[in-house]
Amino acid sequence: MPKLPNETDYEYRQRVLDTKSDSFCGAKYFNATIWLGSGQTTSCHHPLPHQVSLDEIAVNPKALHNTCQKKAERALMKQGDRPEGCNYCWTIEDLKFDAISDRVYKSVIYSDDDLEAVFEAPAEQDFDLQTLEISFDRTCQFACSYCNPAFSSTWVKDIETNGAYTDLVSDGRNHFTHTHPSSQLYKYGEQNPYVDAFFKWWASDLHRSLKELRITGGEPLMSGHTWKVIEWFKSNKTNMKFALNSNLGVSPDRIQQLLKASKLIKHFHLYTSNESTGAYAEYIRDGLSWKDWVSNVGMLLKTKSLEGFHMMCTINALCLVDLVHFLNWCLDIKSLYGRDFPTISLNILRFPSFQSVLVLPPEIRNTYWLQLSEWYEINKDNALLHQFELNQVRRLIDYIDPTAFPAKPHCGSSDIDTLRSDFKKFYIQYDLRRGKDFAATFPQLADWYNSL
Numbered sequence: 494m495p496k497l498p499n500e501t502d503y504e505y506r507q508r509v510l511d512t513k514s515d516s517f518c519g520a521k522y523f524n525a526t527i528w529l530g531s532g533q534t535t536s537c538h539h540p541l542p543h544q545v546s547l548d549e550i551a552v553n554p555k556a557l558h559n560t561c562q563k564k565a566e567r568a569l570m571k572q573g574d575r576p577e578g579c580n581y582c583w584t585i586e587d588l589k590f591d592a593i594s595d596r597v598y599k600s601v602i603y604s605d606d607d608l609e610a611v612f613e614a615p616a617e618q619d620f621d622l623q624t625l626e627i628s629f630d631r632t633c634q635f636a637c638s639y640c641n642p643a644f645s646s647t648w649v650k651d652i653e654t655n656g657a658y659t660d661l662v663s664d665g666r667n668h669f670t671h672t673h674p675s676s677q678l679y680k681y682g683e684q685n686p687y688v689d690a691f692f693k694w695w696a697s698d699l700h701r702s703l704k705e706l707r708i709t710g711g712e713p714l715m716s717g718h719t720w721k722v723i724e725w726f727k728s729n730k731t732n733m734k735f736a737l738n739s740n741l742g743v744s745p746d747r748i749q750q751l752l753k754a755s756k757l758i759k760h761f762h763l764y765t766s767n768e769s770t771g772a773y774a775e776y777i778r779d780g781l782s783w784k785d786w787v788s789n790v791g792m793l794l795k796t797k798s799l800e801g802f803h804m805m806c807t808i809n810a811l812c813l814v815d816l817v818h819f820l821n822w823c824l825d826i827k828s829l830y831g832r833d834f835p836t837i838s839l840n841i842l843r844f845p846s847f848q849s850v851l852v853l854p855p856e857i858r859n860t861y862w863l864q865l866s867e868w869y870e871i872n873k874d875n876a877l878l879h880q881f882e883l884n885q886v887r888r889l890i891d892y893i894d895p896t897a898f899p900a901k902p903h904c905g906s907s908d909i910d911t912l913r914s915d916f917k918k919f920y921i922q923y924d925l926r927r928g929k930d931f932a933a934t935f936p937q938l939a940d941w942y943n944s945l
Contacts, residue, residue: 495605502601502884503591509605510597513612514573518582519600521567522611523623525558526709529687530630531643531676536563537599538626538840540578547686554694557687559619568616580904581843588891593884621702626709626738629688629718631677633711635740635780638923639809639848641668643676644711647780655926663907663915665845688718700725700733707736707764714743714751726758734800736762741789742781748789755798763799765790765835768806769815770822776934777811779927794830804835808889809842810852810916813861814937817868820886827877839885841892842902847915849902854941855895862893917945 496505510517520537527534533542534557549556566576575583582594600608603623611620633640636647649672658669679685691699706722713719714737726735735758739751755761767774771783793799804823806812812819823837842849850858869886872878891897901909920931920942932939 495601495603495608502593502597502881505601506593506597509608510600513608514570516570516573516575516579516583516596517600517608517612518570518579518596519603519608519611520596521563521570522620523603523607524599524625525622526626526628527557527687527691528628528676529685529691530628531678532687534558534560534563535578536566537595539581539595540576545687550686550690553619554690554697555619555621557690557694558622558625564617571612571616581841584903585888585892588897592891593888598881622699623703624705624707625699625703626707627691628709628711629713629716630681631711632681632715633740634715635712635742635778636927637778637780638776638811638920639807639842639845641673641845642671643668643673646677646711649673651926658919658922660918661847661915663845663847663911664905665847665915668845669919700729700731703733705734705736707738707762709738712740712743713737714739714747720750723754723758727754730759732760734760734762736764736801738764738766738805740778740781741765741786741793748792752792752796752798755793755796760800761798762801762803763793764803764805766805766807767819768808768812769819771815772934773811773815776929776931777809779929790826794826794834797830799834801836802830802834804837806837806839807842808839808850809848810850811848811935811938813850813853813858813893814935816861817864820868824872824875824877832877832879836879837882837885839889841889843906845915845919846902846906847912847919849906849912850893851902852909852912852916853938857938857941858893858895860937862890862895865890865893913945917942 495509500508524536525534526538526542528542532545532547534545535542543560543562545557545560566578569576579596582596585594586592631644631646633645633647636645636651640648642648642652652669652672657671661669708719708722710716719737755763767778767786769777774783775781794802806816806819808816820837823835826835865886869883869890873883906912923929924931932942935942
């Protein structure tokens with residue numbers, strides 16, 4: 494890793510990033526997420542995606558990543574200006590002078606020399622990706638509460654069957670008012686020029702520059718394109734890291750296929766998602782069976798064929814009631830398989846804003862702020878935890894502190910009363926559509942919820 498021995502994340506930020514500019518980030522050059530179903534891209538999962546030009550990729554498949562918008566944002570970063578779409582990191586960094594935002598974690602994986610080279614290069618130049626997350630389509634058997642039809646075909650079926658969610662007025666309302674047809678521009682089986690451009694770029698030189706390819710969805714194990722890529726890795730010797738994002742809720746046959754593939758691919762990493770346990774998890778992640786998910790996690794880890802196993806937690810208003818319990822569950826798994834099985838990331842939800850943790854009233858946030866603070870103090874010297882994991886817990890503690898942070902998820906969000914109103918309206922409709930009961934599942938929030 495590029496960090497010096499015993500160097501802290503903040504010291505790395507000062508030495509490598511801030512000496513270039515106050516806003517420089519390696520992800521803008523070397524990292525991308527690309528949704529081939531919609532033809533959109535972004536440099537990490539925080540900025541909103543933007544459209545890739547069909548005309549540009551027809552002559553240059555590298556334009557799947559090197560878009561005009563990204564080149565303009567690189568120019569801003571070279572000058573020390575902050576691109577608006579990256580305000581997730583600016584919000585974190587403005588908490589306090591030594592706060593560690595994700596631009597540190599998304600830059601430190603690249604060499605100091607490579608970061609220096611791209612900073613000195615013209616912003617309009619095309620750069621080869623080193624890390625790529627890609628989605629072929631939105632096919633998914635889950636319809637998680639904070640997801641939407643843009644990323645889940647099951648969410649599409651909800652809207653088609655039951656119609657739009659009604660009376661939502663905040664900045665997150667459009668997530669749930671239509672089927673997002675622009676997220677799947679081409680029918681299944683129909684030729685997709687974005688997919689074609691990817692495989693053309695992959696065959697020419699992308700497979701040479703990439704150090705990590707990560708496939709997401711929807712649920713990628715339900716896509717034929719994913720299995721085409723898996724076959725390439727099984728047939729080609731490479732030091733590239735291959736990673737999958739999976740909800741691990743697919744059929745037993747698919748899990749068995751995954752187990753076999755994990756034994757044949759040298760650098761196989763699996764990313765899965767959860768942030769609570771039992772009935773809490775099944776409410777938040779509609780379609781999940783907690784029992785089956787735990788079983789599938791265990792089967793994969795017992796093979797000891799994965800190079801890495803990673804737990805992505807989406808920190809939303811509902812998961813705080815059980816987050817400490819879930820973190821302890823992760824520690825129990827680490828104690829069996831090692832500190833990298835799983836690694837834990839805490840990703841703070843901003844959209845839809847009415848599901849943000851900041852929608853909770855100060856007295857409820859204070860309860861979970863105290864719980865999480867106590868957990869941190871107990872575990873800050875736990876050898877099973879990496880420093881970046883502890884930093885993310887510390888960051889969340891700072892974020893939910895009811896005395897220190899404005900109760901607004903992001904600078905463009907609606908006011909807090911509007912967000913709370915939409916919170917109640919959404920979950921009333923969610924319960925009716927999904928056969929659930931908010932107050933019975935989350936009695937810790939029931940009095941507040943019923944008072945809205």
